[in-house]
Amino acid sequence: MSEKVLMKGNEALAEAALRAGCRFFFGYPITPQTELAAYMSKQLPKMGGCFLQAESEIAAINMVYGAAAAGARVMTSSSSPGISLKGEGISYMAGADLPALIINIQRGGPGLGSIQPSQADYWQATRALGHGDLRVVVFAPSTVQEMADYAYQAFDVADAYRMPVMILADGVLGQMMEPVLLPEPKEGLPEKPWATTGHRNKRPHNIVNSLHLTSDELERIINERFERYAKVTEEQQRSESFLCDDAEVVVVAFGASSRVARSAVAAAREKGIKAGLLRPISLWPFPGRALDALAGKAKAFLSVEMNKGQMVDDIRLVVAGRVPVVHYGRTGGNIPTPDEVLCAIEKLNEGGA
Amino acid sequence: MRQPLNLVLAGFGGQGLLFAGKLIAYAGLIEGREVSWLPSYGPEMRGGTANCSVCLSDGLIGSPLVLAPDAIIAMNQPSFDKFAAAIKPGGIAVVDSTMVARIPPREGVRFCTVAATQLAEEGGLKGLANVICVGRLFAQTAFCEEASLFAAVDKCVSASKKDLIGLNKEALRIGIASAED
Structure with missing residues (x-):
């Protein structure tokens, strides 16, 4: 072992x-x-x-x-x-x-x-x-x-x-x-x-x-x-969800920022906010099936990224206008803090966008 | 569930802060905890401070970047100045007083001084002031079982430097003993 x-x-x-x-x-x-x-x-x-x-x-x-x-x-x-x-x-x-x-x-x-x-x-x-x-x-x-x-x-x-x-x-x-x-x-x-491995004319040529x-x-x-x-x-759609079952505000985040988002979601739950996290693991194919299942229940989505808002496009394509989809991010090499993300969750929960 | 411990270790490049952080992380790993270790690798390493964040937790670790540490180890003045101000209320700093001259007190935070660099030189442990500081932090906070900390030395010292295992353990003991003065 x-x-x-x-x-x-x-x-x-x-x-x-x-x-x-x-x-x-x-x-x-x-x-x-x-x-x-x-x-x-x-x-x-x-x-x-x-x-x-x-x-x-x-x-x-x-x-x-x-x-x-x-x-x-x-x-x-x-x-x-x-x-x-x-x-x-x-x-x-x-x-x-x-x-x-x-x-x-x-x-x-x-x-x-x-x-x-x-x-x-x-x-x-x-x-x-x-x-x-x-x-x-x-x-x-x-x-x-x-x-x-x-x-x-x-x-x-x-x-x-x-x-x-x-x-x-x-x-x-x-x-x-x-x-x-x-x-x-x-x-x-x-x-x-199909590989081009050299075969001394024992089979037809492979061409790449x-x-x-x-x-x-x-x-x-x-x-x-x-x-x-x-x-x-x-x-190949892959994702992981955390506390999404009854979530009203669903945070979507991948990679390093999903770790920060997870801490923020846990903190939001402690404050009584029904927050959840959907973490795409495959970015292409984007896990649209998992997201779509939540889009009928959640009242808003928050995309947390270390950029100016890129994955938020894919979320909007799936949510298709049903509820607001907002981005929060830091860029230039900065990492968002759990407090910043919590703040964004609270704002969204109160109906701001 | 034990309290999570979020640490920053900071000093000059070459003082072995990254190694010291790895030692603490391994002690956590040996106890089956979630651990993370994140070094600074950016421009702040040029001439200023080399630092790393270490988290020990019984639950999943969110951001591995520690912004509000429960504890710090500071081995030079710029590191102390930068990170002592960020310590959470009730937190602790272990400060190498050979290297840090100005230690203005902060309410609600304990500053423990140990002349680690001097003790290391006197004890024939040149270059192990970092490990003395880890020993001192352990003595103050008991962040793991003592046996786990010593077992971590066996894991962290590379095979090509096996002869240094004993010296590292000696440095830990000196750091632990310094808390009794």
Whole structure:
């Protein structure tokens, strides 16, 4: 029986990825994801894998493309500005139906921004991680344990649907230590008959490519891919609810800000306010089913984010005008305090918006 | 259920405050509590204070960033000045008096001084003033069982520095004893 160890989120995520069978890591350094790449650089060579610090983020993501095309379990990690650079490669991978894991340990933006924690890349992750009609599965852990758990599961999800998966965390989750129970190493990884592995003419060629010059052909491929996205939307919605059963004010928050929101909800309950928390774990697909079930009962929703209001768009799409949906956030690298969130809950409970 | 403990440990980079915080977090983990440890990693680390937040709780921990600590360990003047003002009423500060000269009293908050850096040098424990402060905090607040704190040393000292385990435990004892003076 293994025991809980105290680890940083960045390190726990890296170790869990190794245990999920990841043997290739390509990246370029950036704060606050540093320990993740550092951990990989120490461990991968000992396991017969490859850690490579590329000359740039663009080079790194294209190495990920290559290893994924060859059927390997492969990942990269970065932080906000670095993820922007990787956008082109991620779009190519989506267009070539390649599974891989991409980690964003978010920091303040836009531009070089700050190195402090942020959730300001929600739109980027869920709307347009790259150009074109594309989706990427996005998981948002909120504890060091979940950093490990979702890294471990992410490769299976990526392989099952042949698409990139992103873990959208932030500087708090990457840098903090918490007890974590690490998963057992995975045995028997899925076959990838589509991979370009070299076969000495024993089978027809496999081709991995995102270029389709005939409009009708490209449209057919995208339509087929969107059928897969519909399946993902059906099967991969994940969320957790806390005190939502009788909640009149439902706070919606993910990642680090959901921890603050949870404290605020508990404090609101002590004051007699019927508050609850819905915590999206999958950001795409957004857990619309769970939210919709609450939209009929709650009198208002409060989106708590470390940004100027991004996930609030997705909440409004589901609530569709039935009740008010308000945003409270801090940005620039600041973390909201439980008191600030409690204040926002109280205001909303009294009917203010 | 025991009271949750929210701590800030602060000082210069190199004084080992992050390690001291990890020691306290591990003691909590050994007792099966929820724990979190969050370092500062931003620009405030350049020349000013290196600090970390540690939470021990029997329930889930919300924000791991401690803004209103129940207790602090301060090992330099800027850290004391910054964090002593944030301590909750009824809280406590353990202050390394070798490093902090000005300790103006604050009503409703206990300031416990220990000449940790001096004691460490006299005791042949150079670099372990941080652990002396942890010992002193333990003596004042009993945030865990004594055995858990000593077991945490075994967990936190890396395998390549095994010879330092005894010295760390000695530093804990010196810190604990300092409360009896």
